[in-house]
Amino acid sequence: MSKGNKKYFIIDFDSTFTQVEALDILGEISLKDSPERASRLQQIKDITDKGMNGSFSFRESLEQRISILNAHKNHLPKLVEELKKVVSTSFKRNADFFEKYADRIYIISNGFKDFIVPIVGDYYIKPENVCANEFEFDTDGNIVGFDKENVLSSNNGKVEQLKSLELKGDIYVIGDGYTDYEIKAAGLANKFYAFTENVERANVTENADHITPSFDEFLYLNKLNTAISYPKNRINVLLLESVHSKAIENLKKEGYNVEVYPAGLDEDELVKKIKNVSILGIRSKTQVTKRVLDNANRLISIGAFCIGTNQIDLEACLEKGVAVFNAPFSNTRSVVEMAISEIILLLRQLSDRSAKMHEGIWDKSAKGSFEIRGKKLGIIGYGNIGAQLSVLAESIGLQVLYFDIEEKLALGNATKCESLEELLGESDIISLHVDGRKENANIIGEKEFKQMKDGVIFLNLSRGHVVDIDALKNNILNSKIAGAGIDVFPEEPKSNDDEFVSPLRGLPNVLLTPHIGGSTLEAQENIATFVPNKIMEYINTGSTTNSVNFPNLQLPTLQNAHRLIHIHLNMPGILAKINQVLADHQINIVGQYLKTNEVIGYVITDIDKEYDKDVIKALRSIEHTIKFRVLY
Structure with a gap:
């Protein structure tokens, strides 16, 4: 394969671009009134899974699913409507990427153009860049089959399709199925990224160059423009003491990498566990001491899933720039x-x-x-x-x-x-x-x-x-x-x-x-919603409302700007130094917010998106800086 500087992005559709398998959803629509609905839908799912993990002939799986579907052309508009609701969250978030690289993005799918083109078109992907199967209809509009001449209706179809495109440059494949890996195995791609935001298959991930729990991770790895400053799957969360399952669900839904431990940890155990943790969730038994915090160099926030916070060294948290949130009213x-x-x-x-x-x-x-x-x-x-x-x-x-x-x-x-x-x-x-x-x-x-x-x-x-x-x-x-x-x-x-x-x-x-x-179940559910929401709000926007130890700031939603979060010891002149750095780099301030307590100062500065990256280094270097991060 001839290599050049140009990069091409090959993206799967089912369970990658969307959170679901489209034919499963079509089945829910077409079999709505069938007395055999439940059994037929399960058959479709089972056949899909066998085809995706490589243990079943793809063409055979396609034929069997279409015969079970009993679908009609009139079902397709409803299918498109439903699929638009379930575009993968991280793809929705990165619409700017699709607009910027529209000429170099290809959808190669064993699905069908009939519903793929209307979905991906909303994300600037051109119809001619969609390579997929096409339905065949009888004279009454019933879906009776597919174009068997299309290479994508056969095993190894994605490999043959990519060969025919004759793309000259570096090729990156993002998908959730074994057929996506086959492109890399055939020597046609530089790297294969196993996309696991929606589904994870062992025989796919074990063959991947990288596992990408979100599209943000792919963009981050390849230094491409992205809608968020840091992939959330890289934010490690440790939840101790049997924190309610609703909290686990909420944090995983946000995209964080969540580890759960049923009991409390003593100081020595927590010192070992805390090293790569960004968010710690505890209840009343775990003691978060200064020694623990001294070993927590990545810690951003602690959630106390209870009322009290005496088990946490709040002063040491302040000195480390760690925001603490609790649930003062929930129980x-x-x-x-x-x-x-x-x-x-x-x-x-x-x-x-x-x-x-x-x-x-x-x-x-x-x-x-x-x-x-x-x-x-x-x-x-x-x-x-x-x-x-x-x-x-x-x-x-x-x-x-x-x-x-x-x-x-x-x-x-x-x-x-x-x-x-x-x-x-x-x-x-x-x-x-x-x-x-x-x-x-x-x-x-x-x-x-x-x-x-x-x-x-x-x-x-x-x-x-x-x-x-x-x-x-x-x-x-x-x-x-x-x-x-x-x-x-x-x-x-x-x-x-x-x-x-x-x-x-x-x-x-x-x-x-x-x-x-x-x-009580009511109290624990309330806490499991309240505390994660406060932590996620802090990480996503910088807002510290209801923080136990930080100066409380309620911030507006970030719009068309980058947000600089600067936590420092409460010393005279820090704000002036921050603004001097921004002035030296000719950066326009869109908005600025400051609040202090007896230990720290908390400055939020929204600036125009275009700026010299050296400004970040300069702001981190200001004397008495505790923590600095950028949001966008």
Whole structure:
């Protein structure tokens, strides 16, 4: 094959340019009213798969599928309409590439021109550059066969088709099937790229020069213009602690390379795992320490799939330019409902009474059993959860007191206490809803238990380290505490396979739950949507709304510009230096946004697309720069 500087791009259609096999969709249309619809569609799919993996004669597979389809010419407009909806996401994203290289892009497909030309025409690909089969119709318009003289209706047809084109230059083939690899095997292409965005076949990927999970990856590898600055399949995501499947689905759909691990990891394990990770997703068990972050040179963002972030060294994250997002509201209702239910259970001693019944003991008595109506509920921590608990508790007859170190507006008829001691002395029921900051360690200890009423009900659904567990045990045994509901512990098992060890096991009228206050399907689904969306918004646009540690910036959608994201230590003069670099390179600023906190400055600058690439190097070199990236 004669070589030149010119590059040609040979692209497959079914399951490459589109996400689906077109004849499968045609079958869904043509067999819509057939009583044998399900079995026939499965037959078509099975035959397609056998043909694609090279284990079945292509012409035979084509003949069999057409005979099963029972399709008509009138079905084709509907087929085109449906296929336009399922053009592969990364192809849609890179319409500019197809416009720029229209003369050098060829669709070579074992599919049919009848539906391919209208689809690819929207992406500037010329009809004469579409090489595919053609249907044959009878006089009534029924599809009865195909042009058997067309080389693409036979085995090895793509090879023969490409030979006939006599292209002079470098040839790159992108496809998902074995027939696409055959072009490279015949010596007609420089490289074969196995396209796996929609389907992955082992016998295809193992023969590929490169596996390309998206068209962005192909463009990136070949230094061609692309719609995004970095292929998303190169962004590695590590999700720990059985993060909800919806989060996995959302992140994979975005195109990221996602690895899932069911348990938490200790520091040594995470240090090893974190090296090539760009996005880390955790819940409450995994500790993200400074040492972990020192080994995380590619880390962009951490998602805490929970409310608290005390398990993350937020200051070290700032110093490394790592944005942290959590779900401050997503499981609020779930925690509140659990608190209400535990208050009722403990006041009625229902857990212990149920346990006795299971042992065959009938203990019918009102002793130690109370209504909740009229009791005083003391809420320590009047944030999102504490405030919502206040509203629900009041609606079922509890009198609400609350204490918070910050000024909080009372909801309903709740009464603010001026001190923790005041709340402890007044309350019949005490529920903790504080955050995990270090200052909150053991805020309830022996001294605080002594300040409580005798026979108080005590709940901790917040953080494990905020209660002195040994002091709690002593006060349960001496009946100061009449009942306790504990959902969080100073030390918790890393996974469900590890034993739970606690001094509280076996104590009377004590509800112990495995950190499940927010573990309802509704809450976990909400979190699994909220946190990934915030991370993806940050990566795609630079917006930091709801970030726990970064200055919060809500940015407009990037349009017809490139966005420069500069994270730096909050030192005087950095913005001036950034703008001086841009001025030195005669770059026009389309828009600029700045926000700071006590540690970092966050500058977003939108500039015209045309600029000297040396400007990137200069901006990275500004003193006190922490992280810099370009979005387009």
